[in-house]
Amino acid sequence: MKNFAIAAALTVFAAPAFAQEDMITFQGDAAAGEEQFNRQCVACHVVQDPETDEVLAGRNAKVGPNLYGVAGRQLGVVEDFNYSDSIVELGETGQIWTEEAFVGYVQDPTGWLREELDNRRARGKMAYQVRQEDEAYDLYAFLATFGDQEAQMEALQAAAEGN
DSSP: OHHHHHHHHHHHHHHHHHHHTTSOOOSSOHHHHHHHIIIIITTTOEEEOTTTOOEEEESSOOSSOOOTTOTTOBTTOOTTOOOOHHHHHHHHTTOBOOHHHHHHHHHOHHHHHHHHHTOTTOOOSOOOOOOOHHHHHHHHHHHTTSSOHHHHHHHHHHHHHHO
């Protein structure tokens, strides 16, 4: 009986470790990302649950698209938002917001789009640039906490397998 109890306890403690193998981890710190969001992003963006209309982060700003569910979402698809032609074009290729894509974009929106599309005329509408790479990673980790986590993970895993 004692051996059974030990085996059961080990199984319970090991289960989270095995579950973590299928999870995608992000380089950033979500708590630091929340601080960055509240300092850098709230002037233009909101994180608002589209089903309940509850604002989860931000101040109801609508200059930029709603960032609810951005992790794993296809580029340029938030309904009723007027994206640049370049971001829509890239989204039509199936490009999703992976950590790498997000960090590249927020650090240099137009430059990133030009490189991704191989088009020197590509332009983004976002004028702000996150200067520190670690802050961009933190922002993504924070934003990845909002939305359908299972759907986000499936999209991100599919993108990782496709690369």
